[in-house]
Amino acid sequence: MASLAAVHGLDVPEKVVACLGFGVDAFHGVNHTQVLENLAALEREGGYLGAFSLSRATGPGSLYLDAVAHAREETPAHPSIVHGSIAAAVRGEFGDVRFTDRTRGSELFINPLMSIHFAVDLDALARRSLYLDRIEDTVLMRQIAAVIEAFREEVTPRPPRRSRTSAGMLGLLMGNAGTGVRAMVIAMSLTGRERRILAEIELALEREDPELAQRVAAINKIESDGNAFPHACGDRLRMWALAHVWMIFSVGGLLIVLLLLAVLTT
Incomplete structure (x- = not known):
């Protein structure tokens, strides 16, 4: 400059x-x-x-x-x-x-x-x-x-326009590089500050909770497999379960405690 x-x-x-x-x-x-x-x-x-x-x-x-x-x-x-x-x-x-x-x-x-x-x-x-x-x-x-x-x-930076058509066309032109191209198009549509924050979050997550980082990576893989809107109920249920696994464990633990208290008090 x-x-x-x-x-x-x-x-x-x-x-x-x-x-x-x-x-x-x-x-x-x-x-x-x-x-x-x-x-x-x-x-x-x-x-x-x-x-x-x-x-x-x-x-x-x-x-x-x-x-x-x-x-x-x-x-x-x-x-x-x-x-x-x-x-x-x-x-x-x-x-x-x-x-x-x-x-x-x-x-x-x-x-x-x-x-x-x-x-x-x-x-x-x-x-x-x-x-x-x-x-x-x-x-x-x-x-x-x-x-x-x-x-x-x-x-306030204006968010750039996103184009699924561009990503798909580049994927066709690049062959097997389609997934990488889609990731590049998505990354290019983020601002610099958003990209840095996202990278810091991912790095911190990987250090603090590798297991959770793997689950997030699994979700990202599902979302980047070229089918952004899964039609099968099983896919949607699996994505929801991966995103709310800690809540599921917490509710399950609470139910077990309540059952034990019910048994002990009868």
Whole structure:
């Protein structure tokens, strides 16, 4: 954002933003459903310049892979997750690809969209920013982060639109990756704060009560098997029982205690 604001203030004839690595920053709260929505808005305004792929079969693609490999050799303790993800996509890898211990404990979704450059007119993009003027007097990165966080506290983010049709179509195109694609579409429709809270809850649940975490995972598996509205009574009953297992045990224990008291008092 600092670079965008700085270049926006320059009086030069050609100013272009080329964005590579679509989907990499989902872990940090970037909502890529809204990224696509904003690209569509820029197209309507004449600010979208098109897209092109970084292919390993081209000179630039080959040089990029060499540069990423060299940087990793020079900084083995702290390799770039962003460039590692993009390089994996350029090589044709897919899914939860492991290339550094820094991603341990998280699930990646390496995919071909990461190797595509999306190009837009810089001034058109800057005009769509609602807080760019607030960072003009900042000097440090943490000051910019504080300004952005303060702005986010002032507004109510609009929930993105969800599309089952998109998930289904991507599943057909991706074949066996359909479940992973559906999970990605659902994750993309959450805000960054919701995604972080959900991840913290799941991690805490896994630490404190592994058995309950397994039951929650079972419920999630039932809900993600492609049949969101089970018609069979048995499926609905099983889902309800899994979700209310502690209540069932509590009621059962209470009934046993009442029966014992009834026997002892007669």
